[in-house]
Amino acid sequence: MADVLPGGEPTKTTYYGRPLLKRPHWDRTVTIYLFLGGIMGGSAILTLLADGEAAGERRLARNGKYASFLLSVVAPGILVTHLGRPERFHHMMRVVKVKSPMSLGVWGLIAFSTIAAPNAVAEAARNGHAPRWLSAVGPRWLNLPMALLGAFIMSYTGVLLSATAIPLWAKGKYHIPAMSVCSALAGACALHSLLLARSSAPETLTRLAKMGVFASLAEVVIVENFRHYAGEFGKPMFEGALGQRFRNLTLLAGSVAPLVLNGTSILKNRANQREHSVSRTLVSAALTLIGGYVLRETLIEAGKLSADDPTVSSRQPR
């Protein structure tokens, strides 16, 4: 009843401290989907960048197309398993709802795989893994719509989280979509560095390292800005065991360490040492991928804690 604690600090009225909101039911499958979906979108963007006349990154373009297609089959497949009634997954295709990021996301995924499939088949044909005439099904201009849809898929998951009542996610309406995009692109750069690490393509690896540096740098800036902006809403994400894990694995190991490692690679290459360090590339890429996964996991798990706290659920962020 008392609105003031002995210390003079105002207390917040709650109903026996019981949660006001319902927890998200989402488990590891959703985390994995968010992670893989991001890399898928990032791969599509890298494909566009690599497959241009000017860039001439054949191997990266090839891997980008294969990864985009494979992930567009695997990621939604994993997503379906989280449904309460997986056999009804196709009910998502009854309607298109502009106001539902999940509905738009489903249609985005369908459109993406519709483009990624012929693109990958054509690439396989060009590499002699399929009949030659099939190379016609994936003209180069397909890379543009695939990259645009990829950018959408990197984006909508963050919007999906912030367009909920969960206070932490709601507070992150600017930050969570932006940090998801950065992490997705950093993850894609990491994956493709891993795939090309042993292929003696120092220039490609340097470019991926540069892209990775930009993405990780932006991610750190956005996350740190969110820490200050979110205030009490950010507690579940930045404090406690979850916050510590997030700081160690996403920020320090997953962003700062790769920044240093990639930065070193870039500087050494600039000093005309054409050799690239395979181990540095591998370590940096693996750390980035772990950090990206932990970012998604932290967002989901911290969302659950946020839902449990009635003091932040009452006045919901606009």
Next chain:
Amino acid sequence: MATGFFTDTTICIGCKACEVACKQWNELPSDGFEFSGDSYDNTGSLSGTTWRHVSFVEQLSPEPAGAEDRWLMMSDVCKHCTHAGCMEACPTGAIIRNEFNNVFVQPDICNGCGYCVVSCPFGVVDLIAKVNEPRHADYNDATLNQEREHTSQTALQGSGGVAAKCTLCYDRQKIGMVPACAKACPTESIQFGEIEELRERASKRVEALQERGLPAYLYGAGNEGSVGDLNAFFLLIDKPEAYNLPAEPVLPSTRQPAGYVSAALTAALLTLLGLAVFKGAK
């Protein structure tokens, strides 16, 4: 026509007849018994299988037998919002607004994605556990199931794994009956009816209570917020938080434009940097 509930908490006696009537009519399974120690509230909250929940707000002053001691009771229910977060979020179109302007989850359409659960600013709708066996022999009766499949939640009892919440007794309304909770309420704390008429009645009640010095107000009527008016609204005499209602509920979808713009700018910036990085190779 729009129907709804007016729940006048000042005359609720905490009998939980509404909880029981709701469970019985809608054939909702037991949630088990857990002694909470929080006054007489062992239900805790609304859930996928509890569509009416009576909260007991004990307000005792530190001194014994304080004159200001009071015991507030409120029967909570789905608010059937004018702008419903759950309905906007639902990617299957399972959540609809029916002919009575009530928000209804079609159990045969929902695939249990769980997005409505996090999109409800009031923490109402929830997924129910997957049940493999029908609970009663009745559920094996194909004709009965078919009859009730679309207008009641009976169908979901045999399967589960979907979202569920108050239907405002869609099936009863269809045949001109009053929802089970309102019918069972012995003090008419829960009133069912046409929403305009309920609001008129409620404002008169507020005026009468205010004349008697009670800080009565309506929660969810004349609402300026993004969720709009609530088709199930409440007369309260303490702040919303005391009853575990949000003081400022926000319609979640209103945050989307900000999110898309922020993400698009970030993606565009990084892609431009990428163009610079990948320019002029071999």
